Amino acid sequence: MKKLFITICSLFALGSAHAQNLETNFVCTYGEGATPDLLCMQMQRSFSGGTDANEATKKILRVLGLAPNFIMVPCPNIDNCAAVTLNDGFRYIVYDKEFMQNISNTASNDWTSTSILAHEIGHHLQGHTLRRTDNEESRKMELEADRFSGFVLQKLGANLRDAQAAMNALPHPSDDDSYSSHPAKWKRLNAIKEGWNDAAGIVNQPESTPQPEKTTKIDVASLDVEVSDATTLKTHDIIQSDDFPILKDSWNAGYNYKAAVYDYNHWYVFMRKGFGGWQAYRRREHFPKDEIKELWDKNNSVISSLDYYNNEWSLTMTSFNDKFIQQRWATDSKFPAEKIKESWDEGYYITEATFGENTWAIIFNKTNNYEQFTDQMYNRYDEFPKDAIKEYWDKGWFITTLKHLNGQWFLVMTKYADRNANNYQQRWNKTTEFPMDKVLKNDNEGLQLQCVTYGDGFWVTVMEKWR
Ligand SMILES: [Zn+2]
16 A cells, blocks of 8 residues: 555656656557657646546556556547657556547447557556667567457456457558558457467467367368378468368468368368468358357357358358457258348348258358448359459449359359458459469469359459458
8 A cells, every 4th residue: 555655646746847858758559540749748647546547557457466657648639549658767658538438439348448558558568668669570569569458358357359349449450561560450359369368378379179079070170181282372371182181280370261162073272361260160961050059159250151062061160350240141942032132131241152952051241340241232143244243343342252053153242331442452263274373373462362163164263452
């Protein structure tokens, strides 16, 4: 108690003793954007006890066993939160109340402010505010601070989604972070997860641990190694194999399952970097509704791919930490046009479709964060629908899925709230041979696989890139 008293006293004293000649040393902000200005800090610099930010900071420091010796400075209009040192040697956390409130509102989550403050405290405690850095080092520091916030939030009792809620609510930055001080969002979410897992005593990576089995089929991940041939590109790993390949090495190397094709005698599995988080892969004789339910409930993951090859359903469920997704599926022996219409009316849009066991299976998502769908079309074509793709591309819509199903090309194109020709690029390729050279070329240009299909004697890939 005595110690706390002294600390507070010295902070009060600071408010008047160091009124002049202050200079900012180093600043670490939560997101890209404005840094706090010195004038505001000089005006506002005081230990204003009792504010929410103060309470949250105290809570964080309590789990770390540290005294609350940060100076909280509210500065409006910076639209950010920052860890700052001045040449007075004190540690400041400068925050924009409105920014904190907006993030909390966007995320509909009470933990956001705590995690942002934990991130800033992480910068201070790890010495990041003591030296200037270049972008590369800055990105590394950001991940360290993110990791720290994940750790602290777990200790405070937040679940992983809570711990990541603030980051999720930050505007969507580019996947290419080469020129920015802050890393791509998926990396930051991953760092938070690592910290959270670390605090929870969960070993990080690989997260491809097979789930307990309930059905008679065994998990692919537990099969013995098959002879397979992996081609590793910049952001893809393409595995070719007679039998379904083991994904573990690729998972461990940071790739995630994106899509696979079975061309009646050979598997081609496309693994993609920076795509989703935790994954589970299942192959089942019948439509895997129990597995879907279990993984929805237990792992907070959603269907990211569903196919039917070689008399089996092939299901991948992925956790998208940076998206809040509600998902549903519909199956029908007739094409489920009515169910699609009903789902559209309720704000759900097609994200995946397949045909197997004489049954159509359509997966729908509803997102309330970024990546919102605003309109959608689908159609089935006897000929490859290149004119339809062009027509909708020209209107600013993009391919969501394109597959050869039940003897026809099934195309779904969507208008997205945050995508346009300026920030997002899409390409398709159609070839008679496996399109390794096309994928390689696109991969080199920074495009990543979105969907792939084989039918009617053709390979079709769709690749995408956020600019
Ligand atoms: Zn930061």
